[in-house]
Amino acid sequence: MTQLLRSWVDSANTATTDFPLNNLPYGAFRSTGGDLHAGVAIGDQILNVTALEQAGLLDLPQPNVFAGGTWNDFMALGPDTWASLRAFLTGALAEGSARQADLEPHLVAMAGATLEMPFAVTEFTDFYASRNHSFNIGCLFRDPANALPPNWLHIPIGYNGRASSVVVSGTDVIRPNGQLKGPDMEMPIFAACKRFDLELEMGAIVGTPSNGRVSVQEADDMIFGYVLLNDWSARDIQAWEYVPLGPFQAKATATTISPWIVTKAALEPFRASTPPREKELLPYLAEPGPMLYDIDLEVGLAPDGKAETILSRTNYDVMYYSAAQQLTHHTTSGCPMRVGDLLGSGTISGPEKENRGSLIELSWGGKEPLTLDTGETRTFLEDGDTLTLRGAAKGDGYRIGFGECAGKLLPAPAIS
Numbered sequence: 001m002t003q004l005l006r007s008w009v010d011s012a013n014t015a016t017t018d019f020p021l022n023n024l025p026y027g028a029f030r031s032t033g034g035d036l037h038a039g040v041a042i043g044d045q046i047l048n049v050t051a052l053e054q055a056g057l058l059d060l061p062q063p064n065v066f067a068g069g070t071w072n073d074f075m076a077l078g079p080d081t082w083a084s085l086r087a088f089l090t091g092a093l094a095e096g097s098a099r100q101a102d103l104e105p106h107l108v109a110m111a112g113a114t115l116e117m118p119f120a121v122t123e124f125t126d127f128y129a130s131r132n133h134s135f136n137i138g139c140l141f142r143d144p145a146n147a148l149p150p151n152w153l154h155i156p157i158g159y160n161g162r163a164s165s166v167v168v169s170g171t172d173v174i175r176p177n178g179q180l181k182g183p184d185m186e187m188p189i190f191a192a193c194k195r196f197d198l199e200l201e202m203g204a205i206v207g208t209p210s211n212g213r214v215s216v217q218e219a220d221d222m223i224f225g226y227v228l229l230n231d232w233s234a235r236d237i238q239a240w241e242y243v244p245l246g247p248f249q250a251k252a253t254a255t256t257i258s259p260w261i262v263t264k265a266a267l268e269p270f271r272a273s274t275p276p277r278e279k280e281l282l283p284y285l286a287e288p289g290p291m292l293y294d295i296d297l298e299v300g301l302a303p304d305g306k307a308e309t310i311l312s313r314t315n316y317d318v319m320y321y322s323a324a325q326q327l328t329h330h331t332t333s334g335c336p337m338r339v340g341d342l343l344g345s346g347t348i349s350g351p352e353k354e355n356r357g358s359l360i361e362l363s364w365g366g367k368e369p370l371t372l373d374t375g376e377t378r379t380f381l382e383d384g385d386t387l388t389l390r391g392a393a394k395g396d397g398y399r400i401g402f403g404e405c406a407g408k409l410l411p412a413p414a415i416s
């Protein structure tokens with residue numbers, strides 16, 4: 001296991017920071033009202049990468065890669081350029097680097113910056129790949145005797161979502177109105193969602209485009225990095241609309257991502273294998289090596305103005321399919337993948353109740369309310385609740401953190 005790499009940025013040299021020199025995640029930020037800049041997180045600082053490029057300090061194969069303040073154009077330059085920027089930053093930010101004087105003027109305090117979307121989402125696909133989550137949802141929406149669909153152990157199941165609804169952490173989320181029909185109602189009504197939920201997920205970002213089918217190894221090589229992802233879900237809208245084509249408006253309100261892209265390179269020491277196969281996979285889906293990651297995850301809920309309760313803790317390594325397998329399956333049809341495509345892992349639930357990644361599972365369809373540390377109860381989310389996902393891979397004396405993936409729920413628009 002690698003150890004903490006020391007930086008001349010002192011705040012990066014602690015066991016508690018999300019952003020030691022080992023991490024170097026990529027984001028986008030504004031300092032009070034200013035332009036959008038690309039940046040890399042180091043301790044409690046952001047190194048302004050757009051400014052480094054403008055100052056001629058970066059060796060890139062083309063000009064103005066970071067002029068727009070996001071990472072799409074950089075991703076498009078390919079894995080060799082990804083590796084060389086990371087090598088440059090690792091060396092230049094290391095303790096004792098001769099580059100300190102060049103870089104120091106381009107540091108800004110993270111506390112004074114607004115974090116924005118680190119990349120423009122090209123398309124968004126969401127999967128259904130945690131065995132425990134899929135079993136639980138099958139019990140709650142369908143039949144406990146046949147909870148896991150017959151295709152589930154053979155295909156990474158997914159649906160095409162909406163890139164337009166992906167937002168960065170800190171963006172308020174408005175409770176949706178929609179078409180609802182309870183089992184005892186004769187006609188549906190149009191009303192505010194009453195069962196608004198979260199989904200704890202990881203998002204994988206495609207950095208290399210494809211045209212035609214790719215192998216699992218090629219798919220892994222195409223992934224640039226990972227974010228935390230909350231796929232907000234309207235369970236009552238979902239239950240009525242999903243037959244037969246799957247979720248539509250129930251999952252189109254918002255999907256929140258964490259602000260920092262943690263690169264695959266930073267996660268390399270934490271690779272983990274998918275669990276044993278219950279049915280042999282078709283050869284095109286076989287993994288040549290470990291392609292999940294050991295990342296501890298947690299979900300916190302804070303009612304308006306009150307203290308937070310941790311609702312759930314789990315780990316990304318419980319997933320039955322890796323992002324590489326999902327990406328491979330996505331290309332079997334010939335579907336081209338593009339730079340900036342985002343793949344949701346699917347809700348991450350572990351085996352125990354405290355490992356469940358959604359409220360519909362934690363409250364078992366609303367039948368078993370949770371008691372928060374404040375004393376109040378929840379089945380689903382209430383207006384004013386702030387939901388926060390956190391995640392980190394834990395090394396020897398350091399952590400590779402993602403920053404927070406948070407959103408506050410605001411009331412539904414009035415229906416006229």
Ligand SMILES: O=C(O)/C=C/C(=O)CC(=O)CC(=O)O
Binds near residue numbers: 127128347
């Ligand atoms: O089983 C269903 O009908 C739908 C399940 C979901 O909620 C879909 C989804 O977003 C997948 C996931 O996040 O795991």
Ligand SMILES: [Ca+2]
Binds near residue numbers: 126127199201344
């Ligand atoms: Ca989802």
Ligand SMILES: [Mg+2]
Binds near residue numbers: 232251252254
């Ligand atoms: Mg969504």
